Amino acid sequence: MTDRYAVFGNPIAQSKSPELHAAFAAQTGEDMSYERIEAPLGGFEAAVRAFIAAGGKGLNVTVPFKVEAEALADEARDSAAICGAANCLKIEDGRIVAENFDGVGLVRDIAVNLGVDLKGKRVLMAGAGGAARGALEPLIEAGVAEIVIANRDVAKAEAVARLLGPRGSIRASRYEALEPGFDLVLNTTSASLSGAEPPIPGKAFVGAELAYELAYGKGKTPFLARAEHYHVGRIADGVGMLVEQAAEAFAWWRGKRPDTAPVIAQLTVPLD
Ligand code: NDP
Numbered sequence: 593m594t595d596r597y598a599v600f601g602n603p604i605a606q607s608k609s610p611e612l613h614a615a616f617a618a619q620t621g622e623d624m625s626y627e628r629i630e631a632p633l634g635g636f637e638a639a640v641r642a643f644i645a646a647g648g649k650g651l652n653v654t655v656p657f658k659v660e661a662e663a664l665a666d667e668a669r670d671s672a673a674i675c676g677a678a679n680c681l682k683i684e685d686g687r688i689v690a691e692n693f694d695g696v697g698l699v700r701d702i703a704v705n706l707g708v709d710l711k712g713k714r715v716l717m718a719g720a721g722g723a724a725r726g727a728l729e730p731l732i733e734a735g736v737a738e739i740v741i742a743n744r745d746v747a748k749a750e751a752v753a754r755l756l757g758p759r760g761s762i763r764a765s766r767y768e769a770l771e772p773g774f775d776l777v778l779n780t781t782s783a784s785l786s787g788a789e790p791p792i793p794g795k796a797f798v799g800a801e802l803a804y805e806l807a808y809g810k811g812k813t814p815f816l817a818r819a820e821h822y823h824v825g826r827i828a829d830g831v832g833m834l835v836e837q838a839a840e841a842f843a844w845w846r847g848k849r850p851d852t853a854p855v856i857a858q859l860t861v862p863l864d
Pocket of ligand 1: 694697712718719720721722723724744745748767780781782783784785789790791806808817830831833834835837
């Protein structure tokens with residue numbers, strides 16, 4: 593029988609997850625269906641339970657339900673528990689288990705697809721929202737030396753910096769106080785979605801080997817254009833992260849890891 597999966601969000605029409613999972617299923621020969629479900633605001637848990645009762649085996653979760661998804665799970669794995677948000681649920685023996693693969697997708701894209709060694713690197717992370725929280729543990733696990741989180745609302749950056757406690761060298765900063773010396777500059781803000789950019793001082797880009805924009809499909813965003821202006825070694829957007837987090841979910845659900853390279857190539861919008 594065909595196993596049923598879905599992505600839940602509100603709105604949901606924009607989600608690329610059905611195409612990604614259809615490509616992975618075709619590639620690996622898995623018999624599964626994957627649909628978009630727009631849960632009503634305030635009705636996420638009921639919609640998830642109805643989906644499970646109808647035989648759903650797992651689901652992805654996107655804005656604005658990631659925090660609720662972690663909260664309703666019977667068990668939250670580290671990646672979800674640390675950031676208090678889940679982007680993936682799996683039904684295991686009738687129990688709901690939560691994971692968050694956004695951060696691991698980001699790290700795989702940087703380390704494997706872009707070939708950037710993260711060990712000992714100094715990372716500037718602009719933004720302190722859900723994507724920033726999810727990225728912390730995988731970056732520390734990958735061996736970065738330090739993460740500095742800059743955010744307009746600096747109290748939010750301080751709260752995020754405390755999430756991993758003594759497990760990593762993570763601190764908060766105001767944008768104006770940033771100094772040069774970063775190897776990687778990550779834009780985890782949602783500024784690019786409205787054509788804006790975070791107020792990172794130019795000197796914070798100087799000498800960096802990679803500027804990475806988590807948003808995708810937007811071409812060369814103001815953040816990436818600015819990084820180029822300051823001669824950052826390389827620029828990239830988040831299409832690889834998107835595909836890698838989907839591949840992690842697929843592997844967790846189905847026990848098979850798909851080849852991500854052709855899917856990334858298919859979705860890539862040139863950065864020029
Ligand atoms: P959140 O809403 O949780 O956080 C938004 C963050 O952006 C906050 O830190 C906010 O700062 C900051 N921000 C918003 N506008 C501006 C601005 N004009 N200038 C400076 N800072 C700004 O969003 P998410 O963390 O969920 O998503 C962030 C980005 O990551 C989005 O672009 C999203 O598309 C992308 N993303 C990509 C994924 C991928 O697979 N490639 C996966 C997940 C997310 P403040 O607190 O000061 O308001």
